[in-house]
Amino acid sequence: MLGLLGFYDELDGRSGQPNGSIRDAVRSVGEPDEAELVAYLDSGHVLIDVMEGGHDVITGDPHRHSPGCSSLVTDGTWLWRQDFPHYLETHHVSLPDAFLDHVRGLDHQMPTITVAQFAPHYDETMPLVGWASAVPWRSTATVLVPGPRAVTSKARFDAAMLDRGRDRPQGGWDRPRKPRKG
Numbered sequence: 001m002l003g004l005l006g007f008y009d010e011l012d013g014r015s016g017q018p019n020g021s022i023r024d025a026v027r028s029v030g031e032p033d034e035a036e037l038v039a040y041l042d043s044g045h046v047l048i049d050v051m052e053g054g055h056d057v058i059t060g061d062p063h064r065h066s067p068g069c070s071s072l073v074t075d076g077t078w079l080w081r082q083d084f085p086h087y088l089e090t091h092h093v094s095l096p097d098a099f100l101d102h103v104r105g106l107d108h109q110m111p112t113i114t115v116a117q118f119a120p121h122y123d124e125t126m127p128l129v130g131w132a133s134a135v136p137w138r139s140t141a142t143v144l145v146p147g148p149r150a151v152t153s154k155a156r157f158d159a160a161m162l163d164r165g166r167d168r169p170q171g172g173w174d175r176p177r178k179p180r181k182g
Contacts, residue, residue, distance in 0.1 A: 008020065011054075025094045031092075041084060076117075
């Protein structure tokens, strides 16, 4: 079975999820190599790409992984939601020691996945995270090679949101419009 990261009660809207409540995982300070851990998570292999929008379940704000937030990503040993890196870099959620040892042992480099070894773990894990319809593994690929993924950085996303806030008509959106003439 794959290890699970970021499958919190609040993200699914019901209790009893594999990682419990996200509020119990929030910490004031992250790991010393948190930036590298976030980059590792951002470079994972996307297994299921979900077209949806979400928000930070703690603050209610949009974030850089809002589009497709519940898409599923893996490194072949662990499985996480696409928005999990946001919670790590923003709320410094705790990580299992086994995951930290695994990623540090790989020097924060995403591994190639041999599908024949990975598929049984995928088939066993997917029903546990609500994706029973996604089994069995159907890919014809024999290996999954990590490639570059276009992921917006938190700094770039925050800057874009700030610019968006400045792009308001005179007086902001909260003032009523003048009646149209004619």
